[in-house]
């Protein structure tokens with residue numbers, strides 16, 4: 145596998161030797177900023193990356209939160225994402241840029257060196273089910289009182305990982321977390337919305353990562369005659385909705401059939417899912433502006 149490492153395409157083995165060791169700051173303390181991006185084989189046979197610029201904007205935002213000023217421009221990182229997909233002959237892929245403190249010195253304050261790597265792997269479904277069975281987790285989403293939930297930082301994902309393990313252990317497909325105020329926040333790696341009649345209600349909380357997919361669904365909802373709103377949602381309200389779905393780059397759209405013992409219909413969520421998949425695959429002309437073609 146070829147990766148882009150500090151400006152150059154390298155074999156993953158060589159880049160790993162150079163880029164990561166047991167003493168690496170980010171390995172010890174979770175001090176990395178990262179993204180999860182998807183490329184798709186498009187209807188015209190080309191390969192395109194969905195909303196790449198938005199992901200790279202967020203990567204820079206997250207890096208700044210870690211007090212990292214990148215040596216590379218946004219354009220260089222955008223090109224690196226395209227290059228790794230091309231170099232590895234990938235079509236439907238998951239692209240992961242990570243900016244991280246790479247100092248080989250133990251000590252929290254020893255963050256004087258930074259590496260950046262971009263790799264890509266073949267990727268199909270994140271949750272390989274038609275509908276997700278979801279567990280309301282006992283783990284809580286990080287709050288702005290603790291860190292910045294809008295920054296995609298590796299260390300923030302400890303809680304998501306524990307919540308996912310807990311959900312799987314209890315026979316569920318995914319975890320749903322509340323925020324510290326007890327509102328429905330989001331899934332372990334995806335946002336959540338509910339449907340009542342012809343309205344999509346996005347869970348509102350200052351503790352969520354406001355995803356690019358969430359923004360996309362807000363923008364395309366009108367095409368399917370849905371109204372949209374954001375609202376604080378509490379667990380006792382969960383059985384007021386007709387449907388629920390998760391959204392995120394990895395999970396795309398997945399209808400939720402169940403949260404704990406509350407069951408949901410899935411028909412409208414399936415329509416949203418189909419429309420989203422048509423868009424990312426370049427089938428809807430007016431949204432091709434979101435697709436960065438790899439030549």
Ligand SMILES: Cc1ncc(COP(=O)(O)O)c(C=O)c1O
Pocket residue numbers: 180296304330331332333334335352353354355356357358391392393394
């Ligand atoms: C915690 C969390 N929430 C939401 C999302 C969805 O974000 P996006 O749609 O930008 O992929 C992600 C994925 O990055 C995530 O990790």
